[in-house]
Amino acid sequence: MDSSRRRVLQLLGLSSLALTVKPVFNAFAKEEAQAENTAAIIERGPDALTAKQWAMVIDTRKFETEEELKPLVEACHKIHNVPHFEDKRHEIKWIWGTHYHNAFPGEGGKFLSEEVEQKPFLVLCNHCENPPCVRACPTQATFKRESDGIVMMDFHRCIGCRFCMAACPFGARSFNFRDPRPFIKPINQKFPTRTKGVVEKCNFCAERLAVGQLPACVEASEGKLAFGDLYDPASSVRELIGSNYTIRRKQTLGTEPSVYYIV
């Protein structure tokens, strides 16, 4: 190889390297600016509900059977276009009922009452204050919205690496192992369907909050679920947390879940 050809190749190599490195430098320069960008994914209407950190209180005393959870789960899955698969491996769920020892592994003592053993506990994304999923995501496709603490998903940015699923200690996340659209009946045109290959989960109904509505599960619960601002001392959730004994899932992990359970 003659030296001029080699020189050109070297330059080409160097410049392509520079191109790859540039966005990394940009990141160092504008990490904060990016966080602000992501804050306005869903445009807020004039009636939008706002909070510093949205939180939910689930009164487990008021739920006796799986039947009673059904309307809540269905309301959520219906408006969010969550598909139903027969194959358990492909299962997608945002909110569901499970046993006490599954919802709170390691918490229950021996010889629990028949009632606690039998009744279902509602589980969903905890919208943690220190979300490990957000820490893990390599593209900020999942992020904690600065304005109200909701842990959200950008379905268009997600590369489907599933690091967030490994990071979540609550099994709150589902992956689209195949095209979900044929398995959604009927499709709600007001909410996006997902494509195969991306992760999804509960979004605390950010799209409903933006137009002044409470989350669908809260609405369907007829008062068994409360929703409000964790940092507003006058909010309904604070009142319930202050006057009842509440627990959270895997509190010792330090993720600070925003879903509280009255037991």
Added chain:
Amino acid sequence: MLELAIKGTKRYYGWMAFLLVIVGIGFLLYLKQLDFGLGITGMSRDTSWGFYIANFTFLVGVAAGGVMVVLPYYLHDYKAFGKVTILGEFLAIASVLMCLTFVIVDLGQPRRILNVWLYPTLHSVLFWDTIVLNGYLFLNILIGWNVLEAERNGVHYQAWLKPLIYISIPWAVSIHTVTAYLYCGLPGRGFWMTAILAPRFLSSAFAAGPALLILLCLIIRRVSSFDPGREQIQSLAKIVAYAICVNVFFFLCEVFVTFYSNIPEHMDHLKYLFVGLQGHGAYVPWMWTSMALMVLGIILTVNPLTRKNEGVLAVACVVIFLGTWIDKGLGMIAGGFTPSPLHEINEYIPTAPEIFIALGVWALGFFVLTALFKIAVGVKEEVQG
């Protein structure tokens, strides 16, 4: 030097064609996966990483293992390894290539992969993993190619390579450390959450990588006039012996901490892997096989009589490679995900398409490895005259 990879014997072409056929099968199945989604694999909501990421993790180790010939030569001036450093570097290139391919194959939306660099996220370990892996690939291509070319031309390699060579040594350690950090920093995954995960990864890497290198040296001696050397092979064998001992020791440390502390969240994963949990135990025979293979590997490599017999040593290397692959590949990932965070057991069993796609990636790696080794051996033969 590329021309050396094109000219070869019938046997060489035959082997390359065979590999390409396997790559082709894997590629066709991958097209199916692209069309249908990752649902064609055995992965699920609970076990969201499987065979691909398992092989990725194992191969990061093989790539890092290449440093075991580079380090003694450049840092300790152990001259004998000068003959085989290029083999270690080229093995690293092929291995990292397989790693990157496995990551891409595992993505749900591979077309969006550049998002990782378009939106660089400094708090994500996966971002750093792409940096260290690509960096390591780049370093090894640069160093390996230039040093070999210099050797061919009978001159000393360029002076500016020297600092890069020194950097490549800790860099090799970094690729497997960062890969371990993918797992061990996750709250609520008791099996992985251990500070010894990165050291464990490194020890199995320094066993599996050099073991493969010994096998490759033995093959090279058979198919070419270049002899990597008996001393070199024996030195590598000693490295393998120490590394596999340390690997099993680290594992036993893990077992002690887990069971003496008696914390269920940590014990359940090991129980699932080694004795089964709540009636599920698909991995039990595999894990015991892995343990048996690693112990056999220790016996065969530590004992000088068996180590010095190259036939037995070859068997030992196969045994160690397989043992560490099962341990790190199969067990490490499936065991970490089972039981799930909600303490449910949904066993993960890879599907046939998944296995064939993985084989395709391996074949791709070995295709590149063969071509690179062909070049290296060709240069060595030329220089020998």
